[in-house]
Every structure is written in C-alpha cells, then in structure tokens.
Amino acid sequence: MCDEEERELGRREAAGCCPKCGGKVEAVDVERRWRCCCFLPICFTIKRRYRCTLCSTRLVLYY
Structure with a gap:
C-alpha cells in the first residue's frame, strides 16, 4: 500500500x-x-548518484 516517488533536484x-x-x-x-x-x-531522503554521460553507467564511490 506504500508508494515511492523520485524527483530529480539537480545535475x-x-x-x-x-x-x-x-x-x-x-x-x-x-x-x-x-x-x-x-x-x-512517511519519510524522504536526498541522495547523490554518479553516472557517465556517454555510456550511462552508474558509478559507485568507495571511500
């Protein structure tokens, strides 16, 4: 019964x-x-995602 919504804030x-x-x-x-x-x-979170502009691969940072 829960709904999830995503909205892009900026690039x-x-x-x-x-x-x-x-x-x-x-x-x-x-x-x-x-x-x-x-x-x-219920709650909201803001996350930063990294992507390549050419191949659209999602990039993950490891600290």
Whole structure:
C-alpha cells in the first residue's frame, strides 16, 4: 500500500572520468519520498548518484 516517488533536484559535472569508456561523470541529486495509505509522507531522503554521460553507467564511490 506504500508508494515511492523520485524527483530529480539537480545535475552538475563531477570530477573524474568513467573507468569503462573515459567519458565525463555527472552528479545527480535525487529526492525519494515514501507515502502510505492516506498519502501522508512517511519519510524522504536526498541522495547523490554518479553516472557517465556517454555510456550511462552508474558509478559507485568507495571511500
């Protein structure tokens, strides 16, 4: 009965290059919201995702 909604907040160029194709890396800020039965927002999170602009590969950072 819960619904999930994603909304893009912004995009910008990130440092580095894609390890697969050598393309530019883009940082995308995404807001996720979960709603329950009465469409009341339960919680929301904002995450940053990194993608290659040429091959659209999702890149993961390891610290």
